[in-house]
Amino acid sequence: MNTRVLIALDTLDMTSTTLATARSFFPHAACHLLHVLPAVPQTVSSLGGPVVLVGTDQPSRNEAQQQLRALGDGELVDGGDPASEILRRAASDAFDLVVMGTSGRRGLSRMLLGSVAERVVRESARPVMTVRQAGHGPASRILVLTDFSSAAHQALSAAQQYFPDANAHLLHVVSPTALTAPLSLAPAGRAITAASLAARNREWVQEAREQLARLGGGEIVEGDPAEVALARARSGAYDLIALGTAGRDGFERLMFGSVAQQIVRESPIPVLTARSLDLAVQGA
Template sequence: MYDDVLLATDGSDTASKAVMQGFEIAAKFNASVHILCIGAHAEQANGETSVIDAADSAETIIQTAKQKGRDFDVGVQLAVRTGRPHQEILTYADQQGIDLLVLGTQGRTGLRKLVLGSVATSVVREATQPVLTVSKNVTNVRSTFHEFLIPTSGRPGTAAAITHGIELSAAYSARVHAVYVVDDTISRAPAYLDTVREFGREATNAVAVQSASTGVGTMRQILRGDPATKIQEYIGSHGVDLVVMGTERRTGVDRLVLGSVTERVLASAPVPVLTVRAHET
């Protein structure tokens, strides 16, 4: 599924965990690894902009990456970029034909430090490639995955994420959890809840049918409550080790809109979250 995996890092603890997770995935698919060290521009008190000197940190990251490449027996390409972090990541990914981006959701802050963190949201919003994010709450780097959670809204924008998630679960011989959350924060009227619950059954059944066609087992679940909260609870109660979610563009809006549910989940999930952008029509 993946031939070239981009690991963007600033050397922070969360980014380092993301790098390790990226190496595990690259090794699984015998993919080449691209390590991109990201520096940033700092605005001085006088309003002028200067480049943060990240040479020492970058050198440490590079040497560590070379060793990890040997440990995992994968090819490693190294690059250092200084500028607007999310734009440098996106540009590199497009130029190098990257098919999976991996990064942490919390990076270093402060003068003379590399910066990566808030840019994760921007990358997820704008990247055309799948993006795997690792939050500060992820404690373990996984050598494999067994339980995939694919939340579905039944909207066309989730189709690409569902297909990608099922294909990836098949590669890992994992099980898919197809989950639909009835959002009762909108309304608790019985007619509304019944209608939405039936829509959820149809949506999760569609995931199960698609999974079965590839030999992937599926659990279906209809939940009720705040979607982001229920997804987080489900992760913990069902041993989920990877979440796959979709992002999409809204009609008439040029910038990709990252739904509040997806954004909340990827910011604090205790497991990696893979976001997949909807196919544009």
């Protein structure tokens, strides 16, 4: 069964890195292009003075329609909210995956598209591949960043499903602060000592090794998860990063969400993200 890919385009031109990367990574997929036309202020006069109406003028739409047809099959949406339009389609059964860029060309466009991408990554019911720079697929070397959460398992499953011939390298990054900071984890009335911290850390690392072994093996390193992943991405050793968009619960979930946002914003290679199935069902 062919993968059905929704490609969200911020520009309608042949030089689109998002479109080129999507076609490179999914050469046999059924692709559907989506472009949301910006709302163009139009001023008309009335007895009470000028009135500004928000809409898309017809000549611009006609031109955009011709440009879209030159790129492939797809649809235009007049003056909608890009993130909402993408998420609505991702929540349907029409698509398996969303591909989109993470930044516009300049100025306000760049900032707005970045926020659109972050919202789609957080809320999409389907896996999302974000593109900051042109990538070349299909992916043969994938870095899978895992915290062993449901979302991380979904990201691994998506990577294996869409790139079955790729070599997936699992990486678990232990933050130094996670190993030393949380005093609240001490049993009531018992002081935390260096020895108890060391024992707990050994237990965490051993648990991580066991979980990695069950997944087929991987690597454990200490550091800032986003910075470690981005350094690996910049090394040229990988074609794609895959990760979940939320951690296990509470503060850990918040922190892993921020890790995903930083990687999506800064990664020089495409990033495949996925949510927990439970969260995706709740948000749909």
